[in-house]
Amino acid sequence: MDLTAFLLLLLVTSLVAGVIGAILGLGGGMLLVPVLTMFFGVNIHYAMGASIVSVIATSSGAAAAYLGSRLVNLRIGLFLVVATTTGAVTGAYLAGVVPVRALELVLAFALAYSAFATFRQLNVELPPYLPDDPWAIRLGLEGTYMDPRLRTTVQYRAARVGAGFGVMYGAGVLSGLLGIGSGAFKVLAMDSVMKLPMKVSTATSNFMIGLTATASAGVYFSRGDVHPLIATPVAVGVLVGANVGTRLMARMRNTTVRKAFLPILVYLAGSMLLRGLGIHLW
Amino acid sequence: MSPGVAGPEPDVRLRPVETAISRVLFWGGVASISIVVIGLSAYLVQGHLRAHVASLAQLREGRAAGVYVSVGEIWRGLRRRPTDPLAIVAGGLLLLMVTPIAGVGLAVAAFASIGDREYVIISTLILAILLLSLVLGGTG
Numbered sequence: 558m559d560l561t562a563f564l565l566l567l568l569v570t571s572l573v574a575g576v577i578g579a580i581l582g583l584g585g586g587m588l589l590v591p592v593l594t595m596f597f598g599v600n601i602h603y604a605m606g607a608s609i610v611s612v613i614a615t616s617s618g619a620a621a622a623y624l625g626s627r628l629v630n631l632r633i634g635l636f637l638v639v640a641t642t643t644g645a646v647t648g649a650y651l652a653g654v655v656p657v658r659a660l661e662l663v664l665a666f667a668l669a670y671s672a673f674a675t676f677r678q679l680n681v682e683l684p685p686y687l688p689d690d691p692w693a694i695r696l697g698l699e700g701t702y703m704d705p706r707l708r709t710t711v712q713y714r715a716a717r718v719g720a721g722f723g724v725m726y727g728a729g730v731l732s733g734l735l736g737i738g739s740g741a742f743k744v745l746a747m748d749s750v751m752k753l754p755m756k757v758s759t760a761t762s763n764f765m766i767g768l769t770a771t772a773s774a775g776v777y778f779s780r781g782d783v784h785p786l787i788a789t790p791v792a793v794g795v796l797v798g799a800n801v802g803t804r805l806m807a808r809m810r811n812t813t814v815r816k817a818f819l820p821i822l823v824y825l826a827g828s829m830l831l832r833g834l835g836i837h838l839w
Numbered sequence: 840m841s842p843g844v845a846g847p848e849p850d851v852r853l854r855p856v857e858t859a860i861s862r863v864l865f866w867g868g869v870a871s872i873s874i875v876v877i878g879l880s881a882y883l884v885q886g887h888l889r890a891h892v893a894s895l896a897q898l899r900e901g902r903a904a905g906v907y908v909s910v911g912e913i914w915r916g917l918r919r920r921p922t923d924p925l926a927i928v929a930g931g932l933l934l935l936m937v938t939p940i941a942g943v944g945l946a947v948a949a950f951a952s953i954g955d956r957e958y959v960i961i962s963t964l965i966l967a968i969l970l971l972s973l974v975l976g977g978t979g
Contacts (some may be wrong), residue, residue, distance in 0.1 A: 561883070565972065598899045610932060614868065618939055621865035624857045633855055635961050642968045696957060767864075767939040768965065774936045776975040781906045785882075785899065785928035790874045792935055796868050 560786075563597065568790040574611060575798020579619040580806040581818050582762030583740035584612030584770065585795055587825075606782030607791045609774050612740075614792045614838060616767020618761070618799030626807055627702040628760035633715060633753070636696055637725045637746075637761075639741060644729020645772060651734055662833035664731065668826035671745050673761045675819050682707070682811050684752035687716035702757065706810050713754055717798045721751040729769070741825055744818065755811035759818075763799075856949035867938030874931030881924035905969045940969050 559631055570592050573583070578585030584610030594603040623629040693699060696797035699714035715721065740762055747758035806814065831837075876938045882937035907913045916926025950958040 564879075600899055603898060610935065613936055617864045617868040617935065620942075621861045621868065624861035627857070629857070630957060631853060631860070631946070635958065635965060637955070638965050638970075642965065642972075646968075646972075698847075733951060766942065768969065771936060771939045771969055772972040776974070778933070778936065779908050781908045783929075783932060784898065784906050785875075785879070785925045785932065786905075788932050789879045789928055792875060792932065793872050796872055810899065 571794025572798040575795035576802040578615040579799040579802025582759030612770040614795040618796040619763040622803035623760035641726035641729035644726040645733035648730040648733020665829035672822040692718035871935035878927030
């Protein structure tokens with residue numbers, strides 16, 4: 558393959574990854590790493606470096622738009638980033654101490670359960686009533702946004718703040734330990750545990766993943782994993798794609814976003830199960 | 840509290856904070872994209888003239904040349920004559936990576952200006968973690 562053709566194909570792939578990543582609150586790395594390694598045959602280190610660039614680009618592109626439309630909850634995002642970044646540091650230290658394959662199997666079952674739980678509330682447009690959490694009131698973990706699809710202003714307040722913070726810390730540990738993106742766990746914690754509207758969950762996750770990724774970007778950069786020829790089409794494609802994705806998502810129903818999120822959970826559960834059994838696809 | 844019914848008042852004090860962070864993230868992204876596109880275009884033009892563009896085989900083997908790994912290296916690449924276009928690209932990528940940090944820095948100042956002490960502490964803590972990990976990561 559000619560280098561120019563490679564750059565153009567990578568640009569198109571990154572555009573798609575940016576659209577999907579922005580809608581679902583994921584970094585787009587989940588799509589990019591397998592495509593880069595299996596289809597283009599790029600070295601795994603460069604693929605990981607491109608993935609971290611993709612996460613930061615999705616986050617910058619999407620968070621800028623979502624903050625404007627008030628779908629990102631700044632307070633909830635910043636509060637939970639404390640949990641994920643300290644978790645990621647813990648995870649990095651635990652590497653080599655914890656039996657990784659056993660952990661991957663546990664995670665596979667946890668994700669399969671989450672997929673089942675998400676499936677059960679697939680048609681819930683807005684979260685149900687839960688008693689007010691004192692921490693949510695004290696830290697102002699609440700907000701409102703105008704939903705163009707529902708044609709109404711939606712008000713929400715976070716529930717089960719302690720549990721949500723704990724899950725976020727766990728998500729950080731896992732991403733540090735297993736080297737996997739934690740966007741999906743962030744969305745799960747906000748949607749399923751803290752009962753935030755699905756769109757607020759994915760938009761706030763987009764804001765958070767950029768900060769968590771920045772914490773590890775220095776390591777990838779100094780290791781020489783961020784190759785300019787691969788990272789450039791990825792950064793450009795993902796930033797533009799994320800911008801398109803945010804416009805699409807604002808007009809979607811919460812249930813539509815959740816339906817699109819479900820196959821990602823099933824895929825993650827499957828790939829973790831395979832990894833736990835010692836089968837690596839790439 | 841049930842969604843859509845009486846609940847929290849929208850926090851209007853936060854709006855200028857959100858707008859400011861949103862602008863930093865947006866323009867940081869636009870600036871870094873422009874820089875990497877300029878750098879890559881220069882590289883491709885130069886490469887086609889001199890025929891030393893990196894090959895795909897190098898990308899597959901993971902030992903391609905032209906990867907910058909520190910701020911000092913990028914600086915030297917930029918000052919070299921003729922300027923290395925890949926140093927421009929690396930500078931743009933680095934700008935993209937530090938944009939979220941600028942956003943958090945702005946959040947600290949903005950929360951301080953509206954007198955929200957708890958969130959000044961929270962965002963300062965995040966800023967410290969990010970800066971520390973960047974320095975420990977070796978880019979500093």
